[in-house]
Amino acid sequence: MVGIVLVAHSAGLAAETAALARGIAGADAPVVGAGGTDDGGLGTSLDLIERALASVDQGDGLVLIPDLGGSVLTARLLTEPGRVELADVPFVEGAIAAAVSAAAGAPLADVLAAAADAWTYRKVSGP
Incomplete structure (x- = not known):
């Protein structure tokens, strides 16, 4: 399975x-x-x-889903195209979509696509 951090x-x-x-x-x-700093504060490490990547690496690829700002920059340092990919998705919705897809055995590209589809989820109808 694709691992998600x-x-x-x-x-x-x-x-x-x-x-x-x-x-879910x-x-x-x-x-x-993988949240916060090594000493338990706010930030990224x-x-x-x-x-975290090592703990979920099953050999099928890895997806990093950052929340905002500095976490994106930190996550970018660890990307490896085709193996460790950064998903630019809504944090909660993207995480759930990616997890469901990964748990179903989808390959890395499909897990990324499922996470990206989270941009289309509406909470209310209308403009």
Whole structure:
């Protein structure tokens, strides 16, 4: 399965979003959060992200889903085209769509496409 790492400025946000995604996609979905700094503060940590990637790497590719700003820049440092891809998607909706797709056994390109489709999800109808 494709592994998914949620990169957030807050450890709590990353962990709870990963838990929500696993709750919807299935407990075995390879989704983990990498949030906050090494000392538990707000920010991002390259080391935490690298450890998270290793923990969900099953050899089928990896998707990084950052929340905003600096997490995007940090995640970009770890991308490897065709192996570790950065998804520019809404954080929660993209995480869930990617997790469901990954849990179904979709290949990396399809997991990225499912996450990107989250941009079309509407919460209310109309303009």
